[in-house]
Amino acid sequence: MPRKNDSAAEKPFAVSTLTITAITLACLVIGAYALYKIVVGKDGSESVPLPAPPLPSASKTTxxxxxxxxxxxTDLDGTEKALSTLKGKVVFLNFWASWCPPCIAELPDIQRLHRMTADSDGIVLLLVTTEDAESVRTFMARRDYDFPVYIARNPLLDAFRVKAYPATFVLDRKGGIRFKHMGAAKWDTPAFLDYLRDLAGNPS
Known part of the structure; x- marks a missing residue:
């Protein structure tokens, strides 16, 4: 029969603080990973339910x-693109990063929007990041994305007062910022496509 001062007998389930900490951290990591899978999908290519952006009228002044x-x-091959070449076009401008979960969540919709506007000379998609080209190229290839991505520096982000990702703007044919949206959204809806097309057909 065990003695009363036998600590092993008194506390058969005793666990050290270090072990508890390790278990807690492991649970947090597993939980974060599971949440990531739920949000962005197995390989980041699956769509998730996102809100449609609230759209103003294409004829409404701003x-x-x-x-x-x-x-x-600069594109991913190092070729410089002057922003002045965008004059006269409607520009879907999206600031994003490959490490940003909300950005990743909306990219499948942006890929579809890119394909939906591929035959339109008056609408341009411009996705901008500050990451290095090789990292972005690897990210894009892994997900089979082919929308145009460009590398920019802080002056462009400052011009649009970008403080967080993703940040999306729509420019009309004269450079007027007609629309802005902070956060992820569903960009491949018929309503948003019609909005871009209406702007492209509006000279003002």
Whole structure:
């Protein structure tokens, strides 16, 4: 029969603080990983339910700023693109990062929007990141994305007052910022496509 001062007998389930901490951290990691899988899908290519963006009328004037088209961005092959080449086109401008879960969640919809507007000369998708080209190229290839991505630096982010990702803007043919949206959204809806097409057909 065990003695009363036998600590092993008194506390058969005693666990050290270090073990508890390790178990807690493991649970947090597993939970975060599971949440990531639920949000962005097995390989980041699956769609998740996202809210449709609230759209103003394409003919409605706006009190937002007008972009001056100064500066340039660089594609993933290192070729510089002057922003002035966007004049006269409707621009879907999206600031994103490959480490940003909300950005990843909306990219499948943006890929579909890219394919839906591929035959339109008046609508341009411009996805901008500050990451290095090789990291983005690897990310894109793994998910089979082919929408245009450009590398930019802080002056462009500052021009649009971007403080968090994702941030999306729509520019009309004269550079007027007609629409802005902070956060992930569903961009491949018929309503949003019609909005872009209406802007492209509106000279003002």
């Amino acid at each position: 009190d937002l700023d007008t972009f001056d088209y100064n500066g340039a961005v």
